[in-house]
Amino acid sequence: MSRLGQEAILAGLARRLDEQGSWSGETHIQKSTYLMHELLGVPFDFDFILYKHGPFSFELRDELGSMQADRLLERQPQPPPYGPRFLVTARGRELEQRLTQTMSRYGPALDWIARRIGKRGVVELERLATALWVTRQQPDAGVSARVQGLTDIKPHVSGEDAMSAIEEIDRLLVEADEVAAAA
């Protein structure tokens, strides 16, 4: 995907997350992008690594910085102790409007991810994205093996929460196939 197209999709994502009432911080953008890439096959040009808070892309972090420099996104500091939020600017909206075909192609994926992810808390998002990471690493493993895999990576996650995250990922995989097929 071209850089311009990628930026338009990220601007569209930040806008939709905000419209859904999401906090829309970096964790939301990172995990939503990872889930869109893995679940819906949106061809982002980012590599993800398993890092402190689950799957994470330094390339995506750089891209968000670049989009701020180009005034497509703004990072809005929040009162202590909270982290900042990402908001799309008027210039970012213009970019979305300019790339009509791209945005109509990926619009359903963006709508779906914003609905499914927008209102989740960051701890829940990290669990969910890590559950997908484990599922991708062990595609043939059953639920209990993947629950074990998740708690091995994140020992602070309880077995119950890990089970819930793995089961939800299995449901989202089925749902995402339907979204991708309809697009």
Place this chain on the structure above:
Amino acid sequence: MAQRTHEVRDPLHVFVRYDEDEKRVIESEPFQRLRYVHQLALSFLVYPGATHRRFEHSLGVTELAGRIYDVVTRDDGKMSSTARALTPKPGDREHAYWRATLRMAALCHDMGHLPFSHAAEERLLPNGWDHERITWQIVHHPLMGAVWSSMRPKPEPDDVGKLALGPRKVEKLKLGLSFEPWEAILAEIIVGDVFGADRIDYLLRDSLHTGVAYGRFDHHRLIDTLRILPRPPQERGESANEEDNEGELTLGCERGGLESAEALLLARYFMFAQVYYHPTRLIYDKHLVDFLTAWLPEGRFSTEIDGHLQHSDNDVMTAIIASAADADAPGHDPARRIVRREHFRVVYQRRPEDTGGATKGIARAAAKEFGEELVRYGASPRRGEPPDFPVRDRDGRSVSSLSSSDVLGKLPASRDEYVFVDEPERKKAKQWIEKEREGILEALTATEDEQEEVNP
């Protein structure tokens, strides 16, 4: 038995001390080669004092990494329970292993640099190769294997390599390795975006040698206030209790160190524009790459470690001077531009209203008008957004640095971009760009949209 300690004088840290094991690394061929690789490439042609080398920088990073490790692993009584559980205790074997491995990684972190450091990396190595990948190969090479094997405990090359490169590069190089939380914190001590010893040393050292005072900040205060802290809550409604946040830890600072951290990030901002991506340095890099492309066999540096170790700034500079004097020598034209200061001049600098790609588009259009050989485009990398790190507030809470600092959120993230033209064409090119700029940018936007819609 305690190892003998050696010491060497350093203009920044007064003394750098190292033990027998570290001396073996310092005396190894890959480390000694760093005596002949300038820290700032051809910047000495802009700042005459900038003749310092990667050798002393690597010693400085090792000194600082050790200091930071000692500060953050010391329990000051305020260490959180999750940090205490993660951090080896001073006196333990594990504490000693990771301290030694961290310092080894700091020594090794620049071993893969090509002659003139970053200047030539992008175009003169095969796809997928950069100096970090060569560093990884050197750390795993039999040459260093012999050094590691002589140590007790023997550092694992993978541990040394991971800490030397950090997760960002491990991701980029697709090494398929993940970072345990403790390893991620150790890598932050060397290559972290905010508090990395690499960054602290190069800003201060480069500032000292160039005479550009903007790079100075109070690193003593900063290091003394560094702590391993729980991630602050990211959003309203999220608990500030670290147990609820699943114990994610990262490097942060006490509230009393926030101003020092702000000063570091401001220093980085100023040094980027004033030194690292000074336009004259950028164009010298272009002439250097043009020379190396003509001079090197097949226009590329070797990725074989033996070949890599044979090249340093010394043999390249000798070749540049020889080529500048011989009109028939390969790379004569760019060599002449470097030696006689006949470098291209700036005719356009990115304007605040320019979108990404605009300056490059103007450079392409100018190259069509004036000839490919007479026009170059040069740019700093994207600066990236100011990092968000935890700050332990005076009430003990871990809070976001961006919510605590009025300065950090306002640091500009834009990149510097330039179009350069050969001196005799400068006036004409400037006038031409001024006249054609609007039309070039309009055509560029239309083409980008079209390409995007056809090939998303």
